Amino acid sequence: MNVAQVPLVDYLRLGEGEPHLVVHECQGCGARYFDRRNACARCTGDAFERAPVAREGVVVSFSIVSVAPPGLEVPFVAVMVDCGGTLVKGNLRGTAPEIDNVRLGLPVRLTTYSLGVDPTGAEGVGFAFVPADAGERDV
Numbered sequence: 001m002n003v004a005q006v007p008l009v010d011y012l013r014l015g016e017g018e019p020h021l022v023v024h025e026c027q028g029c030g031a032r033y034f035d036r037r038n039a040c041a042r043c044t045g046d047a048f049e050r051a052p053v054a055r056e057g058v059v060v061s062f063s064i065v066s067v068a069p070p071g072l073e074v075p076f077v078a079v080m081v082d083c084g085g086t087l088v089k090g091n092l093r094g095t096a097p098e099i100d101n102v103r104l105g106l107p108v109r110l111t112t113y114s115l116g117v118d119p120t121g122a123e124g125v126g127f128a129f130v131p132a133d134a135g136e137r138d139v
């Protein structure tokens with residue numbers, strides 16, 4: 001059975017080559033936004049085009065989260081990743097959420113994971129980052 005995949009966020013693209021993120025890029029100054037804008041906050045331009053975000057990056061900030069609302073499994077590692085100049089917020093998976101496993105400058109790459117399948121057979125798909133040397137093991 002072929003399962004329809006539904007990305008968790010609009011800026012996660014599935015089924016167009018490798019899963020990747022896309023931004024709205026200002027044609028006036030190159031500023032990048034994940035959400036749709038009527039005007040650029042940097043230059044006030046109003047022309048945007050979709051642009052892909054690099055699938056690889058480095059951790060520029062992180063926090064090991066140990067308190068979260070009910071239903072969220074803790075601890076987990078929230079990261080800010082510089083993907084070729086585009087900052088992306090996400091979580092680090094594929095490694096235990098311990099201070100010895102994450103550091104500033106850690107090379108990471110984008111990955112996707114299943115959020116589950118609904119009664120219609122549609123699978124929700126989220127994105128995260130894994131250490132670049134994590135291989136293809138499940139995250």
Ligand SMILES: [Zn+2]
Binds near residue numbers: 027040043045
């Ligand atoms: Zn701009």
